[in-house]
Structures are given as C-alpha cells and as structure tokens.
Amino acid sequence: MPTQKKSPFIYGSIVSVNSFTDREEDGKKLFNNLVLGINTILVSPRRWGKSSLVEKVINDIKRERKDIKTVLIDMFTVSSEEEFLELFTREVIKASATKWEEWVNNGTAFFKKLIPTINIGLNPATDFSISFNREELIKYKDEILNLPEIISKRKDVRFVIALDEFQNIAMFTEYQNIEKSMRAIWQRQKSVSYCLFGSKRHMMTDIFDNSSKPFYRFGDIIWLQKIERSKWIDFIVSGFQTTGKRITDDEAEYIARLMKDHSWYVQQLSHYTWSKVRTVTTKKHIKSALQEVIYANTPLYQREIEVISSTQLNLLKAVAKNEQQLTSAKVMQEYKLGTPRNVLT
Numbered sequence: 566m567p568t569q570k571k572s573p574f575i576y577g578s579i580v581s582v583n584s585f586t587d588r589e590e591d592g593k594k595l596f597n598n599l600v601l602g603i604n605t606i607l608v609s610p611r612r613w614g615k616s617s618l619v620e621k622v623i624n625d626i627k628r629e630r631k632d633i634k635t636v637l638i639d640m641f642t643v644s645s646e647e648e649f650l651e652l653f654t655r656e657v658i659k660a661s662a663t664k665w666e667e668w669v670n671n672g673t674a675f676f677k678k679l680i681p682t683i684n685i686g687l688n689p690a691t692d693f694s695i696s697f698n699r700e701e702l703i704k705y706k707d708e709i710l711n712l713p714e715i716i717s718k719r720k721d722v723r724f725v726i727a728l729d730e731f732q733n734i735a736m737f738t739e740y741q742n743i744e745k746s747m748r749a750i751w752q753r754q755k756s757v758s759y760c761l762f763g764s765k766r767h768m769m770t771d772i773f774d775n776s777s778k779p780f781y782r783f784g785d786i787i788w789l790q791k792i793e794r795s796k797w798i799d800f801i802v803s804g805f806q807t808t809g810k811r812i813t814d815d816e817a818e819y820i821a822r823l824m825k826d827h828s829w830y831v832q833q834l835s836h837y838t839w840s841k842v843r844t845v846t847t848k849k850h851i852k853s854a855l856q857e858v859i860y861a862n863t864p865l866y867q868r869e870i871e872v873i874s875s876t877q878l879n880l881l882k883a884v885a886k887n888e889q890q891l892t893s894a895k896v897m898q899e900y901k902l903g904t905p906r907n908v909l910t
C-alpha cells in the first residue's frame with residue numbers, strides 16, 4: 566500500500582513555517598519596524614494571513630535578535646481588563662528570562678505598589694500564573710502597562726510585544742480608560758515596540774484611524790494585501806511536486822483565480838484538489854474539489870446569513886450579480902430593497 570503523505574496545504578491554523586508563502590515585503594517591513602522601535606498596526610479582512618505573518622516575524626526576531634525579548638498574546642478569548650492585565654504580566658515576565666526561578670524574582674522585583682501572587686505548578690513552563698488583588702490591579706494598572714519598559718531598563722534588553730485580535734479591548738467595560746492609559750504609557754516607552762493587529766476592520770480603523778481616539782497615529786499602519794497570483798502558482802505547483810503529484814501552472818493559476826487569491830480559500834481548494842489527485846491533476850479534479858469546498862463552507866455561510874435581515878441579504882444578492890446602480894429604481898424593485906436609505910446606510 567502506498568503511504569499516505571500529509572497534505573502540503575493547510576488552512577484553519579496559523580502557517581508561519583510550513584505552508585507559508587510570499588509576504589517577503591510585508592514581513593521585512595514589519596520586522597524592521599519592530600526591531601527599530603516603530604509601533605505597527607496591521608489590518609486586513611479575516612483569514613488573509615495576519616496571525617501567520619506576525620508569528621513568522623516574531624520567530625525571525627527571536628532567532629536573529631537575541632537582545633530582543635518577544636511576546637505574542639492572542640486577545641481573542643480575553644474578555645475583561647483584569648484578565649488582560651494578568652495575562653500581559655505573565656507573558657512579559659515569562660519572556661524576560663529563560664529560567665522560571667528568575668520569573669519569580671522578576672515577578673516581585675519590578676512592582677512598586679502592586680503585590681503579585683505567583684503560582685507555579687509541576688511544570689513551570691505551562692503552569693505559571695500571576696494574579697493580583699482586583700481593585701489594586703485596576704488602580705495601579707499603569708505599573709503593569711509599564712512593566713516591559715522597566716524590565717528593559719534594568720536588564721538592558723528590548724521588547725517586541727504583539728497583540729492579536731486587539732479590537733477585543735472594545736469589549737471591556739469602560740474600555741476607554743484602559744485605551745487611554747495604554748496609549749499614553751506605550752507611546753512613551755523607548756525600549757518596547759508594539760504590533761497591534763486584528764480582523765474587525767471597522768473596529769481596528771476606528772481605534773487607530775479616528776482622530777478623536779487615543780490611539781490615533783500611534784504607529785505605522787500596514788494594510789495587508791492579498792498574496793500575489795504568481796506566488797500562489799509557485800506555491801501550489803511545488804506543494805504537489807514535493808508530495809509526488811503533478812499540476813501545471815495553468816491549473817494552479819485556475820485554483821488561485823477561482824478563489825480570488827484569498828489565502829484561506831486558496832489553501833482549502835488546493836488541499837481538496839490535492840486529496841483527489843493520485844498523480845496527475847486535471848481541471849475535472851479542480852471542479853469537483855470546488856463543489857466540495859462550497860459544500861464544506863455552506864453551514865458557515867448559512868450561519869452568517871441567519872443574523873442579517875432579508876433586505877441585507879437581497880442587497881448581497883444584487884452585489885453578487887454585479888449590479889452597478891444599486892439605488893436605481895429597477896434594481897431596488899427587482900431585489901426588493903425597499904428605500905434607497907437601506908442601500909446607503
């Protein structure tokens with residue numbers, strides 16, 4: 566029996582090492598910004614590859630710059646200010662030293678007003694937590710926000726801190742307070758640079774691009790672009806090749822084109838196609854894989870559709886049919902869009 570090779574195409578998880586393509590320029594820019602101390606905000610629609618890119622850059626920094634400590638926090642599941650502050654402390658402390666004995670020292674040495682409670686389990690690498698009295702935590706949060714700078718000065722190191730799904734801070738009660746403190750304190754830090762990124766584009770834009778908000782002009786904004794078609798072609802062809810299968814440039818181009826170069830979908834369609842092919846790919850394989858991709862994603866689309874109004878859905882249909890004049894009487898009537906206001910707002 567032939568051994569089943571692992572698919573060279575990955576979707577659904579971060580792809581910073583295997584299955585990672587292109588992004589050289591964005592990667593270089595982000596790397597340089599962060600090591601030079603320029604705060605950077607990274608925005609793109611969902612599933613284009615922000616988390617993958619940042620993880621790759623953080624790994625590069627770790628490897629190439631021993632003088633820089635790196636922290637990567639995903640705020641996706643963080644739902645309160647207190648939770649964030651404790652997580653931030655723990656990760657900064659963990660990044661500050663390689664030995665857990667030192668974490669304990671650092672955990673107590675670097676605070677003036679706050680008194681941390683440190684818990685260490687059997688396996689300190691995974692079982693290490695720091696907590697504070699909740700009231701004091703909020704009162705003296707500046708100490709925590711300033712922790713990386715204090716450690717940098719004392720230990721003569723620098724920090725790069727990346728916060729994924731940053732727009733989640735808007736979910737905290739009274740988040741305006743912490744937003745102001747973050748900006749005020751982080752902006753002053755000389756040895757720490759921040760990479761803040763997330764996928765809710767309008768929320769990210771509101772946080773960073775709105776002149777009345779504290780984070781306005783906090784740093785360089787990178788609008789992540791799609792990966793180029795030609796890169797996808799090389800990537801797909803070599804993925805097939807290294808696993809003993811064949812696909813032509815034309816067919817690889819067809820996959821990328823069908824998916825409009827969208828990172829997640831290109832990987833998904835490539836994977837489905839790859840699974841169908843024994844040795845040589847044909848268009849037929851791709852077409853039938855496409856059906857499967859649509860089928861696999863249908864429940865997700867249905868869930869999206871459940872929460873929008875019928876007018877919104879009709880508007881989407883009009884857009885999908887490539888209607889140009891959305892507020893024209895003809896289009897409004899044909900798609901039952903009601904009044905022009907429904908379309909404009």
Ligand SMILES: Nc1ncnc2c1ncn2[C@@H]1O[C@H](COP(=O)(O)OP(=O)(O)OP(=O)(O)O)[C@@H](O)[C@H]1O
Nearest residue numbers: 575576577586611612613614615616617764828829
């Ligand atoms: N550089 C890349 N090369 C190849 N595939 C990629 C790359 N970046 C992302 N992908 C594909 O896109 C998928 C989504 O990537 P990732 O999770 O990094 O995106 P994201 O922008 O952080 O998404 P979200 O907005 O959901 O957080 C990955 O699982 C992978 O299939």
Ligand SMILES: [Mg+2]
Nearest residue numbers: 615616617729
């Ligand atoms: Mg992400």
